[in-house]
Amino acid sequence: MINKKQVTIKDIAREAGVSPALVSFALNNTIGENGQKRYKVNDETASRILAIAEKYHYTQNQAARSLRSRRSRAIGVILSDISNSFFSSIARQIEDEAFSANYTVLFGSTDEKPEKMERLIRTFLSKGVDGLIIVPCEQCEPIIASVLERGVPVVLLDRDIESLPVNRVVLDNESACRQAVQRLVEGGYRRVEMISYDMAVSNIAHREAGYRAEMAELGLEEVVKVHRVSYGDVDNAMDGCLSNINFEETDALIFATNTLSVAGVKALHRKGLALPRKIGMVAFDGSEAFDLYPTSIAYIQQPVGQFAHEALLRVIRCINHPSEPAATLVLAPNFVDGDSVRREE
Amino acid sequence: MINKKQVTIKDIAREAGVSPALVSFALNNTIGENGQKRYKVNDETASRILAIAEKYHYTQNQAARSLRSRRSRAIGVILSDISNSFFSSIARQIEDEAFSANYTVLFGSTDEKPEKMERLIRTFLSKGVDGLIIVPCEQCEPIIASVLERGVPVVLLDRDIESLPVNRVVLDNESACRQAVQRLVEGGYRRVEMISYDMAVSNIAHREAGYRAEMAELGLEEVVKVHRVSYGDVDNAMDGCLSNINFEETDALIFATNTLSVAGVKALHRKGLALPRKIGMVAFDGSEAFDLYPTSIAYIQQPVGQFAHEALLRVIRCINHPSEPAATLVLAPNFVDGDSVRREE
DNA sequence: CTGAAAGCGCTTACAG
DNA sequence: CTGAAAGCGCTTACAG
Numbered sequence A, B: 001m002i003n004k005k006q007v008t009i010k011d012i013a014r015e016a017g018v019s020p021a022l023v024s025f026a027l028n029n030t031i032g033e034n035g036q037k038r039y040k041v042n043d044e045t046a047s048r049i050l051a052i053a054e055k056y057h058y059t060q061n062q063a064a065r066s067l068r069s070r071r072s073r074a075i076g077v078i079l080s081d082i083s084n085s086f087f088s089s090i091a092r093q094i095e096d097e098a099f100s101a102n103y104t105v106l107f108g109s110t111d112e113k114p115e116k117m118e119r120l121i122r123t124f125l126s127k128g129v130d131g132l133i134i135v136p137c138e139q140c141e142p143i144i145a146s147v148l149e150r151g152v153p154v155v156l157l158d159r160d161i162e163s164l165p166v167n168r169v170v171l172d173n174e175s176a177c178r179q180a181v182q183r184l185v186e187g188g189y190r191r192v193e194m195i196s197y198d199m200a201v202s203n204i205a206h207r208e209a210g211y212r213a214e215m216a217e218l219g220l221e222e223v224v225k226v227h228r229v230s231y232g233d234v235d236n237a238m239d240g241c242l243s244n245i246n247f248e249e250t251d252a253l254i255f256a257t258n259t260l261s262v263a264g265v266k267a268l269h270r271k272g273l274a275l276p277r278k279i280g281m282v283a284f285d286g287s288e289a290f291d292l293y294p295t296s297i298a299y300i301q302q303p304v305g306q307f308a309h310e311a312l313l314r315v316i317r318c319i320n321h322p323s324e325p326a327a328t329l330v331l332a333p334n335f336v337d338g339d340s341v342r343r344e345e
Numbered sequence C, D: 001c002t003g004a005a006a007g008c009g010c011t012t013a014c015a016g
Helices: A009-016 A020-031 A043-055 A062-069 A085-100 A114-126 A141-149 A173-186 A202-217 A234-243 A258-270 A304-320 B009-016 B020-031 B043-055 B062-069 B085-100 B114-126 B141-149 B173-186 B202-217 B234-243 B258-270 B304-320
Strands: A074-079 A104-109 A131-134 A154-157 A167-171 A192-197 A226-229 A252-255 A280-284 A298-301 A328-331 A334-336 B074-079 B104-109 B131-134 B154-157 B167-171 B192-197 B226-229 B252-255 B280-284 B298-301 B328-331 B334-336
Touching: A009 A020, A009 A043, A020 A043, A062 B062, A074 A085, A074 A114, A074 A304, A085 A104, A085 A304, A085 B085, A085 B104, A085 B114, A104 A114, A104 B085, A104 B104, A114 A131, A114 A141, A114 B085, A131 A304, A141 A154, A154 A304, A167 A173, A167 A202, A167 A304, A173 A192, A173 A202, A173 A252, A173 A280, A173 A298, A173 A334, A192 A202, A192 A258, A202 A226, A226 A234, A234 A258, A252 A258, A258 A280, A304 A328, B009 B020, B009 B043, B020 B043, B074 B085, B074 B114, B074 B304, B085 B104, B085 B304, B104 B114, B114 B131, B114 B141, B131 B304, B141 B154, B154 B304, B167 B173, B167 B202, B167 B304, B173 B192, B173 B202, B173 B252, B173 B280, B173 B298, B173 B334, B192 B202, B192 B258, B202 B226, B226 B234, B234 B258, B252 B258, B258 B280, B304 B328
Parallel strands: A074 A104, A074 A131, A131 A154, A154 A167, A167 A328, A192 A226, A192 A252, A252 A280, A280 A298, B074 B104, B074 B131, B131 B154, B154 B167, B167 B328, B192 B226, B192 B252, B252 B280, B280 B298
Antiparallel strands: A298 A334, B298 B334
16 A cells, blocks of 8 residues: 555654654553553653544554554455355354454455465465365365464364364254255155265265165165265256156255255246145255245255354464364254145145 | 464564564565565575464554555445345455455445444444445445545445446346336236335436336336335335325236345235236346245346446545546346246236 | 665573 | 664665
């Protein structure tokens, strides 16, 4: 920014008749997170300094501060796609809470591409972020491992990389899908299949595992079937996927992500398959799109607020206490009931 | 970030047997936007330097760079709410294009509150952003004026503040709503009313003005009516708003924003008012929610990509050529047809 | 084409 | 409780 005449600590020091260092102390004590002052400054001089700072609308030069203190008070958040509602909601909450905690946040979207992940991490690191919240994509374990080696605080969000000693906040995906199976079977469906992504990430894997486990538990292993569509043009892929399903046999579908769920309902609609009579379903995450659909759709609700809150909390804690061991937080899903799990007789 | 042993320009200089300054020149020439080199470095030494930098995974310390060059290569983007799909799509596009242009972006959401706007601007400025893209909210003219006075490059997005000498990228809101009226009237509706926000921002004002102007032009001024709901809990507000409308008289509704449109369709649905027989409508922006609705809904489509692209382009141009006069870009809306504007006889 | 020097604005030990 | 000094890593004129 081209600032004609930015007021500096020196200007304030001159006017107050003290040293620049003292101004720095005074200023940072007001900004300090907890009540206690690290460097005690005479209350009187402090308030004189603050008054002058106020008068000139002094704003700290973050670049100088970061350079010297090796802290940027910025964190990087790397998501799959910030225009996906699940991630944009999380982004919004992180933004708000980070702001309150006096941090700014940089967002980046990977589109599930490891190259983008790498570029984003590099950029954010050169910007000097104090920590990273990351939704890992396929094949990015080595990248994240190298970040950890450099001692950068990292929290993995939504998806896990089990082999890494890293903080994580994830959903209990297995139990989520177990519950989905249970409800559908209780509702009168038997041949429950899953539509998932062709993507090697932990949440997808656990959702599939939960589905399989519960089907087995209910003695339905012989009808287990997971259809996988590739990430990208979902609407198209979904039409293709559904055309491979024999709906005379298949009773119900569980969709493994929010995007798949919305695309799925649309595709079923296009095929003229009536919910819940012809086919039952459970979605992952709610959507505005369901509100106007004639049948209320049951879905697995993720605690978005908790995701955001916990991830931020943990990354900040990790910044302030780098030696604490990494922790895993598994959040409980909430099943939201709907008519789409009740076959009408 | 606590970096045990970050490689600096000095380390590279030592290994290459040159001065730190030369390393800086060499590095920045590769990074330089256009082909021409500002400081010419011997090709051989340059490539030697680059090889060493590569070898040690050198990443520039942005804080130092910003402090010295007074450029951060960061821009701040202040929106109403990044979890609103219109804004999150714009955010995503800005993020991508900024990344390609070697800029990082900071996002902030105002929730239409001038205090938040002010805090965000202060924070971003202290972070040293090179420029700002702002969706102004009510009562923030003085704040933005003071930013302009400081010489900070600003582009206003989506909404205008006419009194300010500032760059802007906005929609031709008036023509958008004129068209909406035309289509509804052509489709057999007469008593067209508008549902808008109780908010003093330019786009809302122009949408209302367009509606009024076209109604007048068609000789329907006596049935002009604008209902205003307050920003916040839209679903609730919408129910309240609709309960004040006599649907024996009112023929059709134009909704002034995307949030109002979705809330509107839902509320009409709850009231059991069938589209398009009982009531016609035009939405502002499309929505996933409409895809599953039995009647296809006509809407005014905003060129989201252009919004993002042009705003970024202009803020960067303004950063590089601060003396160029401010310019206004008015984007054309696109009317997407649907059955909701055709009254069935 | 290359080097030495100054300095961006701040914080951080270190003395007093 | 307060001050003087050094230095974070880089870029930028200025000489050569």
